[in-house]
Amino acid sequence: MLYKKLFILSVIFLSLAGKSSADEILDLYKHLHSNPELSWQEFKTSNLLADKMEDLGFTVTRNFAKTGVVSIYKNGKGPVLMIRADMDALPVEEKTNLEYSSKIKMLNNDKTEVSVMHACGHDIHMAVAVGAAKELINLKSKWSGTLMVIFQPAEEVGQGSARMLEEGLFNKFPRPDFNLALHVGSFPAGKVTYTKGYAMANVDMADITIFGVGGHGAYPHRTKDPIVLASKIILSLQTIVSREIDPLNPAVVTVGSIHGGSKHNIIPDEVKLQLTMRSYTDEVRGEIISKIKRIIEGEAISLGIPENKMPTLKLRDQYTPALYNTPDFVDQVVGYIEKSIGKENIFESSAVMGGEDFGRYGRVEPKIPTFLFWLGASEIEIWEKSIRGEIDLPGIHSPFFAPDPVPTLSTGIKVMTAAAIGVFNDNK
Ligand SMILES: [Zn+2]
Structure with a gap:
């Protein structure tokens, strides 16, 4: 009890x-x-x-x-x-x-x-x-x-x-x-x-704007096609990590978005890319950024883009270290x-x-x-x-x-x- x-x-x-x-x-x-x-x-x-x-x-x-x-x-x-x-x-x-x-x-x-x-x-x-x-x-x-x-x-x-x-x-x-x-x-x-x-990782976000000289899709010889240039740039960017950065240093370059053009038969004036880049060390981070700049300009020159229409690279805000x-x-x-x-x-x-x-x-x-x-x-x-x-x-x-x-x-x-x-x- x-x-x-x-x-x-x-x-x-x-x-x-x-x-x-x-x-x-x-x-x-x-x-x-x-x-x-x-x-x-x-x-x-x-x-x-x-x-x-x-x-x-x-x-x-x-x-x-x-x-x-x-x-x-x-x-x-x-x-x-x-x-x-x-x-x-x-x-x-x-x-x-x-x-x-x-x-x-x-x-x-x-x-x-x-x-x-x-x-x-x-x-x-x-x-x-x-x-x-x-x-x-x-x-x-x-x-x-x-x-x-x-x-x-x-x-x-x-x-x-x-x-x-x-x-x-x-x-x-x-x-x-x-x-x-x-x-x-x-x-x-x-x-x-x-x-x-x-x-x-270091996290960087970047915006690339690729300029061209637009025109009719049937007369490509009178244009400078930013869609073709964007394609070449995207493929060349893949060589940064695979061919240029020491394989023992981790790095990532990802193109997450591509926007350009409005119709089947129009060559546009502009294509926009959005990228994220990852690395650990400050050195590799700097290398990635400078190689991206070199590639976008180099590819533009190889396609004969006018000097005043070189692609631009904008890094977004502050990066995350x-x-x-x-x-x-x-x-x-x-x-x-x-x-x-x-x-x-x-x-x-x-x-x-x-x-x-x-x-x-x-x-x-x-x-x-x-x-x-x-x-x-x-x-x-x-x-x-x-x-x-x-x-x-x-x-x-x-x-x-x-x-x-x-x-x-x-x-x-x-x-x-x-x-x-x-x-x-x-x-x-
Ligand atoms: Zn969280």
Whole structure:
């Protein structure tokens, strides 16, 4: 009888105590997932996160670099560690059928209405950052130093980190001694992977305009045909990576779009190409750009294009610099992660040619040790099916991308907390 009473009392107590910390973070994740916002429009997201960080006791600066949030927690002497989470979502229509699917539509840059989805998992990154911050405050007697958690706008357009730095992130606030971040990936939840050294690529976008002398399709000898020139240029561009760059230095040149002409029998005046170029080192990046210039001009000259109609190459905005994971810092942090989730759950993986603007925080002078690792987000059964070839596993940016939230969040929070405590304690 006594046991029964005690049992009832403890049930009442538990329900009065409210939600567990893990449930709160899961709720936050689902809320963020259902309410995604496009790059530079992360107003509600950043307000909510700023509130959460204030509740935890952080000193919070809102609307930094438009929608960014900088939160600082000083906990005695020790290093400054920055943890960064990105906030923006993508113009993708969600097709996961989850009960917390996004139904949000927003106006894109060009004022067209688009569906919006957290298809890159930035909702997981934000929820993990809040969860780890909470854990670190709970465990504040176990470390000392300054914890800086930032929520960055506009990662998807490669601009957010640049603007945060331009607006004085490392002057107006304590300058970090170390930078840490994670990104979700399509491999089993509960696992972590990482790459030492160059991990993600320099990302450049370029627009090439090819000019010709238009005319009637039946009298090509009276024209200079930009369509033929565009074709020659596209084929010659393929020789940059295959014939000119050292094969041991990764590089990509992709022509993603070609537009020109209006009718069967008209030779147009102009053709436009859109390219993306990828590399790791600054040298290879420079080589690719200068070789593209040489090829477009050389091919134009060979076709007899007039001197005042040479093709033009325009590089788009700021490029996204390569992510370089500082090897010594990687070794240090991997050690802490191994201790927290076991050696069997963390693996070294190959570098990729995708881009992430987190690398910019490490490239400042003097450089700051920087590390972004990958956090598994796939449901294990779904991942196993994909290994057996029964299904295609949706990757990031897919409308079907659906992280398994409970193990993904708990592993993310666990490893980020362990990494932070390790960094604080071993770098006094
Ligand atoms: Zn992303």
